[in-house]
Amino acid sequence: MIYDVLVVGAGVAGLSAALEAASKGTHVGLVCKSLPLRSNSSMASGGINAVLSTMEPDEVSAHIADTLKSGQGLCDPDAVRVMCQRAPATIRKLHKLGVPFDMTEEAEISQRSFGGSGKKRTCYIGDKTGAALVQQLFKKCREAGVEFLPNHFVMNLIESKGRICGVSVLRKSDSQVLAFAAKAVVLASGGFAGIYNGHTTNPLDTNGDMLAAALRAKLWVKDLELVQFHPTGLAKNGALLSEAARGEGGYLVNSKGERFVDELSTRDKITRAIMAQMASGEKVFLDVRHLGSAKIETRLPSLKQTCWTSLNIDVACELIPITPVAHYCMGGIEVDVNGQTTIKGLFACGEVACNGVHGANRLGGNSLIEGAVFGEVVGFNAAHFAIKNTFLPIDYESVAKEMRRVEYIYGGENLYNVNALRKQLGKTMFEKAGIYRNEAFLVDAFEYIKYLRKLTASLHCITKSKDNNVEIVAILELANALQVAEAVVFSALSRKESIGAHERTDAKGVIASPAHTVVSTLKGGFLKIERERTGAFWRTKRWLMRHFIN
Numbered sequence: 001m002i003y004d005v006l007v008v009g010a011g012v013a014g015l016s017a018a019l020e021a022a023s024k025g026t027h028v029g030l031v032c033k034s035l036p037l038r039s040n041s042s043m044a045s046g047g048i049n050a051v052l053s054t055m056e057p058d059e060v061s062a063h064i065a066d067t068l069k070s071g072q073g074l075c076d077p078d079a080v081r082v083m084c085q086r087a088p089a090t091i092r093k094l095h096k097l098g099v100p101f102d103m104t105e106e107a108e109i110s111q112r113s114f115g116g117s118g119k120k121r122t123c124y125i126g127d128k129t130g131a132a133l134v135q136q137l138f139k140k141c142r143e144a145g146v147e148f149l150p151n152h153f154v155m156n157l158i159e160s161k162g163r164i165c166g167v168s169v170l171r172k173s174d175s176q177v178l179a180f181a182a183k184a185v186v187l188a189s190g191g192f193a194g195i196y197n198g199h200t201t202n203p204l205d206t207n208g209d210m211l212a213a214a215l216r217a218k219l220w221v222k223d224l225e226l227v228q229f230h231p232t233g234l235a236k237n238g239a240l241l242s243e244a245a246r247g248e249g250g251y252l253v254n255s256k257g258e259r260f261v262d263e264l265s266t267r268d269k270i271t272r273a274i275m276a277q278m279a280s281g282e283k284v285f286l287d288v289r290h291l292g293s294a295k296i297e298t299r300l301p302s303l304k305q306t307c308w309t310s311l312n313i314d315v316a317c318e319l320i321p322i323t324p325v326a327h328y329c330m331g332g333i334e335v336d337v338n339g340q341t342t343i344k345g346l347f348a349c350g351e352v353a354c355n356g357v358h359g360a361n362r363l364g365g366n367s368l369i370e371g372a373v374f375g376e377v378v379g380f381n382a383a384h385f386a387i388k389n390t391f392l393p394i395d396y397e398s399v400a401k402e403m404r405r406v407e408y409i410y411g412g413e414n415l416y417n418v419n420a421l422r423k424q425l426g427k428t429m430f431e432k433a434g435i436y437r438n439e440a441f442l443v444d445a446f447e448y449i450k451y452l453r454k455l456t457a458s459l460h461c462i463t464k465s466k467d468n469n470v471e472i473v474a475i476l477e478l479a480n481a482l483q484v485a486e487a488v489v490f491s492a493l494s495r496k497e498s499i500g501a502h503e504r505t506d507a508k509g510v511i512a513s514p515a516h517t518v519v520s521t522l523k524g525g526f527l528k529i530e531r532e533r534t535g536a537f538w539r540t541k542r543w544l545m546r547h548f549i550n
């Protein structure tokens, strides 16, 4: 298979990139490990931010200011500016493409409040915003000739002399390892909060495969320790109760029925306020009863359904028990404002990338817009790169290596249960590298992850049939999850201060000018870590060094 542009991932970022690249006349393939309509983007419920001023006067400068404030000094101001300035046009374009945004009586796109924003700035489609976006983008991509390759698991990046040549892929239907060649590759494979298995809003397979591949390819990954915990996961199973509930006027109350925090504050602050309540023996609830059945029905139908199916709770007359859970990864593969990595022709966008728009703490509604805006930017740049460059031959030894790995996993007798190991990882991450961290916990986590990595190296499939074998994918995913988890804990250890989503109980004072944590892999698989100062000068210097090193 040969493509001008190959996109990995069918979320908002990947679909936006594919659509833009196809519109430039390039041959675009889009590969995803499940079905194209299944992604975190499809699960996104609350909304997508842009300054439209349809409900009240608003300014792009206010969107920039709110985003920078929430990011606590770790945002890249250029990336924030690009996102906020382009957001209104992106929303108008999506609307024109047929995305059915909820409208006001004056036929304007309706907007609601979200935490950390001073204004009604979040556009929505009931509380099924992501699903509606993905469906329409998918339809438009197909019309534009994008070739979809569902149920293909991307294993690794293939590069030659600092330039991308393609990716190695496991075809899930028969476990064949293939190579997809491309002039440009866009990674849009989402985050890794699924490694907090059992304590997350994310599905289990959101485990950072491409981040692990990036580490193996010696790319730099940035600020991985900054994992955002969403304050309102359903206590029973972590299912997300969207911020839209608070945006529409829902309250957070304790067992005595008392409100204890500004419900429209940022997620890190609300999460810590909830944890303080829980530490004092209180249970915490989301309360939407006062909104009335009609509003709940029209604005929060998914919330109503989730609570009913999971807990038999009628939210119109009962309180909803909640707990904070891992939700979003601010860190990721380091890219510049064009989405370019340090491998030529390799781009990244969406949650897998770290371009600096979210800093230490993402604002609700800023993730979908980041995916849509930078998906478009990256799609354009990838197409441009593909038009200007020729194909590079693929080194088939790298593919043969993956084939041998798959054969190894199919051979041999299994000693451990892959699902049990995944659960152990989730528990360890939540307890030791979760909402509160300290050095002793993180060292424990690091040691335990090393131990799990050893066990995982000897995992084999129990079922030997190669047709649609779920075990092989689960084993590959666990190996990636552990590689990412190790880098997260390593990064968390090196960030000694508390900032945004990273709360160190053993923090030593406040850091005047926060730095980035940047990790890469050395020969032999050892991790190398650097603390790097923020600001344009340091960013440019770092970027030049990276290109020089590569």
Ligand SMILES: Cc1cc2nc3c(=O)[nH]c(=O)nc-3n(C[C@H](O)[C@H](O)[C@H](O)COP(=O)(O)OP(=O)(O)OC[C@H]3O[C@@H](n4cnc5c(N)ncnc54)[C@H](O)[C@@H]3O)c2cc1C
Residues within 6 Å of the ligand: 008, 009, 010, 011, 012, 013, 014, 031, 032, 033, 034, 036, 038, 039, 040, 041, 042, 043, 044, 045, 046, 047, 048, 049, 129, 130, 152, 153, 154, 155, 188, 189, 190, 191, 201, 202, 203, 206, 209, 210, 240, 242, 327, 328, 349, 350, 351, 352, 364, 365, 366, 367, 368, 369, 371
């Ligand atoms: C429950 C929930 C609700 C949310 N609500 C909101 C909201 O209201 N507003 C907001 O702004 N944000 C929200 N978010 C966050 C937001 O949805 C995500 O950050 C965003 O959708 C990420 O988009 P993405 O395109 O980067 O990746 P994703 O949507 O996660 O897509 C990743 C894609 O990559 C593919 N992939 C991954 N690994 C591989 C591999 N090895 N091989 C092949 N394919 C692979 C996956 O199959 C998938 O197609 C929510 C998140 C969750 C979980």
